[in-house]
Amino acid sequence: MEKTREKLDAVIVVIGEALMDLIVGDDRQVLASPGGGPFNTARAMGRLGSDVWLLSRISMDPFGKMLRKVLKKDGVRLVMEERIENPSALAVVEVEEHRYANYWFHLENTAAFDIDDPAVLDPYRDEITAMHIGTLGLIVEPMASTIERIVRNRNPDVLLMVDPNCRPPMTKEPYVYRSRLWQIFPVTDVLQVSEKDLDFIIPKTYQPIEALFDLGVKVVLLTEGADGTTVYMPDYQFQVPGVDVEVIDTIGAGDIFGGAFLSWWTSRGLTRADLGTRELLERGVAAATLAAAFSCERSGAFPPKLRTMQKSDLWKD
Secondary structure (H helix, E strand, O other), X not given: OOOOOOOOOOOEEEEOOOEEEEEEOOOOOEEEEEEOHHHHHHHHXXXXXXXXXXXXXXXXXXXHHHHHHHHHHOOEEEXXXXXXXXXXXXXXXXXXXXXXXXXXXXXXXXXXXXXXXXXXXXXXXXXXXXXXXXXXXXXXXXXXXXXXXXXXXXXXXXXXXXXXXXOHHHOOOHXXXXXXXXXXXXXXXXXXXXXXXXXXXXXXXXXHHHHHXXXXXXXXEEEOHHHOEEEEEOOEEEEEOOOOOOOOOOOOHHHHHHHXXXXXXXXXXXXXXXXXXXXXXXXXXXXXXHHHHHHHOOOOOOOOOHHHHOOOOOOOO
């Protein structure tokens, strides 16, 4: 990070990887699409009008230039602007018959995870009101250990949302990965997980939701695809239904869901203290579900813009 940068005035900081999705079609054509869970999440927030910064490293190669161009267009600013020579990380993506995606990652010696300074956000500690972490950034070093130290030492008023978006084939040391999550969960306000995530994070002998609350998580959002999302609080739970759309693919839908939820929440001046209000949670999750559904109507991760969301009563105050 440049020593003389202007003071950060971001509300939300997303920490994690930016990479390129290489989507392989049945016709052997390959579509290069900017992606990575945190990248998609930050884009969703930027397109929805949030003041959002992405803490990631981006290569100076052609893919890196594409990533930067997309971020700039969507209103996402980089905490670390320095370009590095390591190549961009890649994800080879295959879309199955039911429109779900499979991923194969090429990450070794790439630019995305080269963050090893846990003090990188210290000068901006008082400006950050919310933080989002997840996906490969919680697996690949040195970024994974750096994220753990950042979130555990953040300002306690900062709302922390975590989307593990687990990648078992890329998790060479599952015990280390689970231990890292269990260190983060005590300071986690909102945890977004799928059933597959739960199966990987929590041993099957446990009641997974109860275990998450025992570890310190405040709110659990269990995403269930077209069936919607179940919201769990320690004392109650409720279901937010899905939105019926014509699905092209589900690439990035979960990332956009998380970004839209945090954007909706913070844009209304809501904080950690408001997470106990069921009505607010229900409205925020419903708005996030709609944003993710809009993305599923197009190929690749494509978050809706604010003007699109404002046409729905779900986004209105």
